[in-house]
Amino acid sequence: MLTVDRFALIRQRYRDGLTVRQIAAELGHSPKTILKALANPEPPPDTRSTPRPAPVFGPFEAIVDAILDADEHAPRKQRHTATQIFRRLVQEHHYTGSYHPVQRYLKDQRRDRRETFVPLDHAPGQRCEADFGHIHVDIPEGRLLVPVLILTWSYSNAPFAIALPTERTEAILHGMAEAFGFFGGVPREVWWDNPATVAIHVGRGRERTLHPRYAALCSHYSFAGRFCLPATPREKPRVENRVKDLERMWATPVPQVKDLAALNEHLRRCCLQARERTCGTNTETVGVRFTRDLAAAGPLSLRPFEACVFGTGVVDKYQTVAFDGNRYSVPRRYAFRSVTVKGFVDRVEIVADHQAVASHVRSYGSHQRVLNPLHFLAILEQKPATLDHAPVYRDWALPAVFTALRTDLERRLGPRAGVRQYIQVLQLLARFSLDHVTQAVTVRLARGDPTVASITTTAERLVQTSDTAMSPRDARLSQVTVPRPDLARFDRLLPRSPEGIDHDRSKHDAVEGEPQDPQVADGAGRVREAGSGGSQSR
Template identity: 35%
Template sequence: MELYLKVRLACAEGLSQRSAAKRFNVSRDTVRKMLSYSSPPGYRRQTTPARPKLGGFIATIDGWLDGDRGVPRKQHHTAKRVFDRLRQEHGFTGGYTIIKDYIREREQRSREMFVPLAHPAGDAQADFGEALVEIGGVTQKAHFFVLDLPHSDGCYVRAYPAAVAEAWVDGHVHAFAFFGAVPRSIVYDNDRCLVAKILPDGTRKRASLFSGFLSHYLIRDRYARPGKGNEKGNVEGLVGYCRRNFMVPIPKFETWEAFNLWLEEQCRKRQSDKLRGESETIGERLVRDLAAMQPLPASPFEACDQTSGRVSSQSLVRYKTNDYSVPVAWGHQEVWVRGYVDEVVIGCRSEVIARHPRCWQREEVIFQALHYLPLIEQKINALDQAAPLQGWQLPEAFETLRRLMEARMHKHGKREYVQVLRLLESFDIADLQAAVEHAVDLGAISFDAVKHLVLCRVERIPPRLDLDIYPFLPRAKVEKTIARAYLTLLSDGQKAA
């Protein structure tokens, strides 16, 4: 550039091109170019380079690359694979470089262009992401729901064990409660939890749960083209932001609820950030978003999957490959099932008969021991082998009570022990444990005694046990007082003196 400047200045002062070429030791053509352009124009190719060895194979290469559109991306032709196939199948004698250059230029010509989008206040985008977390000491994959408000960049994040339809809806319900308003429209991808089918005309047939959710909140749903995440690029970028900033290092929490409360706090803190190119913070722009959004309805939508089933002969109801127990009194009945993200509720007609924590494994059996105690009381020989009681952790006092009952009443003692366990249907475990420990201390080894003691504990009255009713209470023999018996004490006292 310095030489360029010197030549132009010398010629401007009257030096001829011939003299300038001689003085600066450059050709006259170079001097002429320097005078024609105020700055070096750089090299400019006038014609497309000729590739005589490649020309006859371009149609074949284009056919292979066009066919890649219908196969997974990881199985597309690379330049090396095209080169190998041309040599083996078509006798190509050219080099690898011209193949690589042609494919690169072809990709540049076919690369998609995008239109910048404007995001009015009150609209949203939603998506799910994945990251590793540690919940209760177990490292597992978390599926985190993200709702983004592109106008303000306000966000809400909530994590779940699985990205099922219930999690999609539950995430929206919590997000709306977090913002205190409902977006006018939301952009989604074509997840199967939301879209049951894409019809030939491009319209979507929505999943039933999702359709009910949209109707409840009066949201206008919009969808990106399949495989075109750029059409909801704000939330796609936010998913990556949350993974890098909220989940590095791997989060460690005791429960999902504790993790989600922490995520909500991170979303609130982010509202004080000022993003690149913006003069206002996220929170300041969020005010305009909230003003354009719809008010919350009177009650939130119930985010649950609903189905029906029948109670089996083992008092189990199957839901999503897993079996959940119900009380044996409802055996062989038709029931309804509601699957929430954190629990499974089972009912018959208008009555709820069982609640269980949601199991996200497959082909598991989830028992609740209390459901089977009435049947075990009738079939007492099944007590030791009953699967619902395996792994049931009871305080040590219960095992002590069982040993004493069986030692004193044999088989009838087992039945009375089950009757004691059935008191958990009505009383808290802490109250029953205290009553059992009290009964063991008194030696009142019977169901009636334990029931009396736990009732007295709950009602806060002193216990009054009748020895005639409870024959296993220890008895003490109390003699009548005889006055002359004290003379012995007196005589002994005089001798001692």
């Protein structure tokens, strides 16, 4: 089929005086084609209403349709191309035609199979979209691939991004709690793909079984968890585009930071700067539209959410309990007992008897022991050899004065007695802070009498001194005087008889055992006032 340029060239040659036969011979077309070009300045449109006949390929169309139907359930990157279908037809079905009929047929079929969409618009405050992106950052230890959680409001396109050590459930809980605090409000819905850390089971349609801790997050902040259909990320296009912004704008060039905290400061600045831009066909900035999102959003909860996952375990003979492939120590009195382990994104807490008994920095390694030397002080006196042979004490980085103390005690009392005295000093760390014990040891070494009794006395004196030290705020509060309450003012609130006799007051005075002391009566009044919901203090 001739193009418009070819038609123009034919007409120019005819204008220059060439005949139809001369133009046909020069350009390689038939005289009939030259006459069509001279009669029409442009090629006529293709008016065929039926597909071009393909007598050789026609019997193979059903085979190609079966291949395309099977591709609907195959991974996107493992579907047939036109070339692959052509090769299969030749090798498996002895197709003798050319490639072009196959290509034209696939083009028509795929055009008819393409999905179409209805334009959507979301109300302010209605929903957020969540997803993870991944970027490389340069830290002092080298280049690191970091997962970044992104939340974006569907109406305003206002983003939030936070770098996390993993994509586990506790990291998602932590990141979403930080996002809601950053936004200052909570959407009615949060849309995800179908990560197993959020939806532990994908049912038919949009039926999902939520992870118990994510369900607790939804209940705490009063939002609904929503999920896209499998393999349809187009249902949350806002956050998908924000992932591209993360990779191409916020992390280009590659950020050079000290740690994840510094990276998160950079990402927060990028999120705030994104509010000054406009998106798509909107004439208003993201920040202006975000004010409407925030006005329609739900309020934050008054108490913080505990962004952790729970586990249970039994403490073994080494005073450790297993969690996420590692073992964490607890104090001696909780050995051989069942405990609850809380896994946060940055720490691990161990709970027994409804209280936290140990806290450790979270380890993301494998088969590691995270031990606190203070947890083993109770058995150190019974097994003093562990002081030099157990890694928990051998690698314990104490101030240099402790080494000087042990040397002095062993020199004066002998190796065995000196070590036992030194162990008793270490056991003081269960009562006092490391700073107080270090100061006490320093003072007693300087005076030449570093004994357990003298160090204990000095540490107690240091604690008392720090407790009695008054801050400027406490000093100002100590100068405030509160006058004693005048209970007679409350008598005016009591009902009186027409004769002016206060029956309630006289009845009250006649009852024996009523508290008459003003301070006691005032305290009782405060109790009654606190228990009544409708009273107001003046």
